[in-house]
Amino acid sequence: MTKIITVSREFGSGGRQIGHLLAERLGIPFYDKELIKMAAEDIDIEEHIFEMYDNAFMEKKEITYTPFSHTYEVPMSDQIFMAQSRVIRRLAQHGPCVIVGRCADMVLKDEQCLNLFFYASFKKRVQRLLELQKLPETETKQMEKRVREIDRKRRDYYQYYTGNEWGKPQNYHLCLDSQKAGMEACLDAAIAYMAHLN
């Protein structure tokens, strides 16, 4: 029986791509950045302002421009998270889908979901990203730095909004190395596991 599937992933692991393939294979919708747009509509903020706040959280910069500060008491980044969470819950009500990132596993913790976490060795992730972006080996150090940064941001974001540890197996049904056996292995394993979920 097809469920709502949430995907968390280390940067460069290909987890997003596997989530997309999974949605295709199951014939269900896939949501990623689309969520931001929908959440923006949900709280009636223009998208570019919305994204600015979203990125500001990710960059850990102080937000000085707060056009809604006179109407909201909680920080804007938290407002956005809550709006996104509302959208995620709304999507979940509509039926099976794949949702990548945005702490969807925790937002939907009371729903019947399959929560997946994808990872791969640091070296393989860096290598994969260099290949994907057609960058030369001389860019390796720079890419390593970027992978560390983005992983740290994802960890902080997850920790901040859920109080849980990002990538800790106990938060997920299945954690899968996406590079050792390839993406098809992950797809097949996730589908095989899901078939037994009530």
Place this chain on the structure above:
Amino acid sequence: MTKIITVSREFGSGGRQIGHLLAERLGIPFYDKELIKMAAEDIDIEEHIFEMYDNAFMEKKEITYTPFSHTYEVPMSDQIFMAQSRVIRRLAQHGPCVIVGRCADMVLKDEQCLNLFFYASFKKRVQRLLELQKLPETETKQMEKRVREIDRKRRDYYQYYTGNEWGKPQNYHLCLDSQKAGMEACLDAAIAYMAHLN
């Protein structure tokens, strides 16, 4: 293609049982405590002395009785680990099998293996153990203490002998919650993943 499968598991997760079922399903040997006997033969130590040392490590007690101290320079517990590692490598050379515990994933890190880690929520593990041992609910606190202790010992053992973090997804191909979807789900997922391993 069937491989050597190593199983690590949280206490009470049922990982050992799943490993056994996996071996049955694949028609390959299953090794657990048998390893101790084989390792004992390998370094020609009587089994009861061997087990005493093995338990002593697990209990973190100081070992005062060292009958072989005049012949070995490294600690007895390390000798035993090395002997077990030799046995594990020997088993791996004989063909596909399932090996539970004993840091087999790291001992065989240069081999073609499928490394699995099984876990479940603390509450479900305690509940499962109480049911398995037909203990009343009044024993819950005691069982919780025992689960924490054994997990800690496994973590320490793994950390000591491999330098790696026990239960960290990146050490395994697949980490599976054994209780959320049941043991059959884990079996099917592991076999589906393994089919893609070179």
